[in-house]
Amino acid sequence: xxxxxxxxxxxxxxxxxxxxxxxxxxxxxxxxxxxxxxxxxxxxxxxxxxxxxxxxxxxxxxxxxxxxxxxxxxxxxxxxxxxxxxxxxxxxxxxxxxxxxxxxxxxxxxxxxxxxxxxxxxxxxxxxxxxxxxxxxxxxxxxxxxxxxxxxxxxxxxxxxxxxxxxxxxxxxxxxxxxxxxxxxxxxxxxxxxxxxxxxxxxxxxxxxxxxxxxxxxxxxxxxxxxx
Amino acid sequence: xxxxxxxxxxxxxxxxxxxxxxxxxxxxxxxxxxxxxxxxxxxxxxxxxxxxxxxxxxxxxxxxxxxxxxxxxxxxxxxxxxxxxxxxxxxxxxxxxxxxxxxxxxxxxxxxxxxxxxxxxxxxxxxxxxxxxxxxxxxxxxxxxxxxxxxxxxxxxxxxxxxxxxxxxxxxxxxxxxxxxxxxxxxxxxxxxxxxxxxxxxxxxxxxxxxxxxxxxxxxxxxxxxxx
DNA sequence: AAGTGTGAAGCTATTCACAGCC
DNA sequence: GGCTGTGAATAGCTTCACACTT
Numbered sequence: 172x173x174x175x176x177x178x179x180x181x182x183x184x185x186x187x188x189x190x191x192x193x194x195x196x197x198x199x200x201x202x203x204x205x206x207x208x209x210x211x212x213x214x215x216x217x218x219x220x221x222x223x224x225x226x227x228x229x230x231x232x233x234x235x236x237x238x239x240x241x242x243x244x245x246x247x248x249x250x251x252x253x254x255x256x257x258x259x260x261x262x263x264x265x266x267x268x269x270x271x272x273x274x275x276x277x278x279x280x281x282x283x284x285x286x287x288x289x290x291x292x293x294x295x296x297x298x299x300x301x302x303x304x305x306x307x308x309x310x311x312x313x314x315x316x317x318x319x320x321x322x323x324x325x326x327x328x329x330x331x332x333x334x335x336x337x338x339x340x341x342x343x344x345x346x347x348x349x350x351x352x353x354x355x356x357x358x359x360x361x362x363x364x365x366x367x368x369x370x371x372x373x374x375x376x377x378x379x380x381x382x383x384x385x386x387x388x389x390x391x392x393x394x395x396x397x398x399x
Numbered sequence: 400x401x402x403x404x405x406x407x408x409x410x411x412x413x414x415x416x417x418x419x420x421x422x423x424x425x426x427x428x429x430x431x432x433x434x435x436x437x438x439x440x441x442x443x444x445x446x447x448x449x450x451x452x453x454x455x456x457x458x459x460x461x462x463x464x465x466x467x468x469x470x471x472x473x474x475x476x477x478x479x480x481x482x483x484x485x486x487x488x489x490x491x492x493x494x495x496x497x498x499x500x501x502x503x504x505x506x507x508x509x510x511x512x513x514x515x516x517x518x519x520x521x522x523x524x525x526x527x528x529x530x531x532x533x534x535x536x537x538x539x540x541x542x543x544x545x546x547x548x549x550x551x552x553x554x555x556x557x558x559x560x561x562x563x564x565x566x567x568x569x570x571x572x573x574x575x576x577x578x579x580x581x582x583x584x585x586x587x588x589x590x591x592x593x594x595x596x597x598x599x600x601x602x603x604x605x606x607x608x609x610x611x612x613x614x615x616x617x618x619x620x621x622x623x624x625x626x627x
Numbered sequence: 628a629a630g631t632g633t634g635a636a637g638c639t640a641t642t643c644a645c646a647g648c649c
Numbered sequence: 650g651g652c653t654g655t656g657a658a659t660a661g662c663t664t665c666a667c668a669c670t671t
Contacts, residue, residue, distance in 0.1 A: 178610070178611060178614040178615070180614070184639085186639075186640065187607065188640075188641095189640090190606075190607050190610050191603060191607060193606075193610075194600075194602075194603040194606045194607070195587060195603070197606075198585065198586070199587075212651085212652065212653090213652075213653070214652085219587070220587060221587055221589075222641095223641080223642070224652090224653095225641075225642055225643070225644095226640095226641065226642080228652095228653065228654060228655085229640095229641080229642090229654085229655080231653095231654090232653090232654060232655070236653080236654065237653095238652075238653050238654080239648085239649060239652085239653075240647070240648040240649050240651080240652055240653045240654080241648065241649040241650075241651050241652050241653075242649065242651080242652070242653085243651090243652065243653080244653090256610070257606050257609055257610045257613070258609040258610055258612060258613025258614070259606065259609060263605075263609060263612075265605075272503065272504040272507040272508065273504045273508070275500065275504065276500040276501045276503065276504035277601070279500040280500070280501070280601065282585055282601075282602045283601075283602065283605065286602055286605065286606065287609075288605050288609075326612060327605070327608055327609075327612070350612060350615065351608040351609075351611065351612050352608075353601075353604055353605060353608060357426065357510055358426070359423060359427075359447070359448060359449055361449075365615065367607075367608050367611035367612060367615070369604040369605075369607055369608055371599060371601060371604055372422075373505070373508070373510075373511075373581075373599060374422075374510045374511065374514055375419060375422040375423070376581055376597040376599055377491075377493075377511065377514065377516050377555070377581060377597075378418075378421075378422045378425075378485050378487065378514065379415065379418050379419065379422070379595075379597055380555055380579040380580075380581060380595050380597055381485055381486040381487060381491060381515075381516075381555075381579075382406070382418050382421075382484070382485050382486055383406060383579065383595035384486060384491075384554060384555070384578060384579050384595060385485070385486025386406045386408070386486070387406070387578065387593065387595070412661085414661075414662070416662075416663095417662090440629085440630060440631090441630075441631070442630080450663095451663080451664070452630090452631095453633095453663075453664055453665070453666095454662095454663065454664080456630095456631065456632060456633085457632085457633080457662095457663075457664090459631095459632090460631090460632060460633070464631080464632065465631095466630075466631050466632080467630085467631075467670080467671065468629080468630055468631040468632080468669070468670040468671055469628075469629050469630050469631075469670065469671040470629080470630070470631085470670095470671065471629090471630065471631080472631090
């Protein structure tokens with residue numbers, strides 16, 4: 172897709188798709204763990220994630236050897252390994268720039284906090300919003316970005332501003348040391364090497380649906396193959 | 400990634416990444432058109448989209464031949480062709496299931512309407528929310544899904560319910576003919592062949608950032624390459 | 628001269644298949 | 650016997666390179 176982040180692991184390249192699948196595996200395994208499941212084969216995990224057993228094993232093999240031949244994987248052990256691989260064993264301090272509707276939704280999104288992502292500062296360019304409270308945080312003026320981010324130890328910034336101002340915000344937060352950016356503005360952003368950027372572009376996803384529907388042959392024709 | 404939708408065009412397979420790039424091209428070209436730019440080379444378009452000239456030409460070549468050798472592409476013509484390719488020349492009727500925070504943010508998202516996606520019905524399982532107004536729409540009970548969707552000519556459904564109930568909602572809307580689904584619930588969904596599914600998983604994106612930051616060598620080491 | 632359209636080459640990701648361990 | 654870990658094979662996507670058009 173649009174953003175590409177690839178890291179090296181033991182000399183082998185780990186693709187973005189592998190990392191995305193690891194997230195999926197972790198979510199699933201956490202559920203199974205809560206249900207009291209103790210052990211699991213790559214085949215069973217694959218079936219539940221919509222992929223193949225070989226893919227699961229290959230994904231995991233980049234990071235070590237976690238299974239027992241003939242037995243499968245220990246759910247608890249794999250959960251713990253995946254959390255460690257994904258860097259989830261700690262608290263990530265996050266700032267949100269843009270306190271509009273999307274920003275407000277993100278502030279209330281429980282899932283973030285559960286995974287260790289804590290939104291600890293909110294900024295907005297609109298003087299009318301500055302000073303208001305949002306989910307327990309006071310909205311700060313964007314002018315304070317450069318002073319507050321380093322002082323608060325924030326490492327990840329969520330961009331939820333209009334497309335026109337997104338690149339400028341990125342430049343500013345990168346200049347004070349932020350190396351992880353999650354972008355909700357529907358625009359292509361440039362970041363220097365060493366900064367990780369992920370995009371969430373809802374309009375683009377809808378357009379992909381529009382494309383699929385417009386080109387589907389009406390059901391029986393098998394023009395679409397989808398698996399989620 | 401997780402969801403895969405591929406359609407055939409003149410016997411050639413068009414990948415999801417190609418469709419995603421077409422969306423990008425369209426967004427950019429629309430801006431240029433508003434700025435009065437009349438013509439453009441694949442090289443110029445590529446540079447602005449973070450890809451290569453060959454990629455742009457290859458992407459377009461699946462759908463026809465729109466450029467003039469030696470000259471490049473007419474911006475206006477390409478905008479019009481892309482809109483047609485993406486199926487954006489019409490009004491898409493969309494329903495939102497789940498009137499929580501994310502749902503509320505989506506209702507207010509101007510970008511959707513601008514591209515022709517109109518949210519025309521909102522559903523929620525919570526009796527306390529049913530009957531309330533959201534951006535001019537009355538929240539309906541989920542029990543009315545099966546009757547309202549076909550009657551309203553809705554073709555795309557946005558899922559913004561908790562993970563636990565997402566699959567059931569999908570089954571129900573698919574059973575009444577919906578063939579396009581945009582899923583915000585952080586869970587893997589199954590749809591039958593012929594139904595297009597796209598996922599927006601914000602927690603997963605944050606985890607990918609976490610992974611990148613956790614494995615970056617601290618800047619100089621060049622372990623990360625990112626381009627948005 | 629400039630720039631498209633496209634087969635062929637190169638590269639990356641996924642799947643296969645099987646040796647090896649439990 | 651069952652299932653993992655992994656080199657080898659395949660499929661898919663991207664880049665190259667050049668014939669061809671304006």
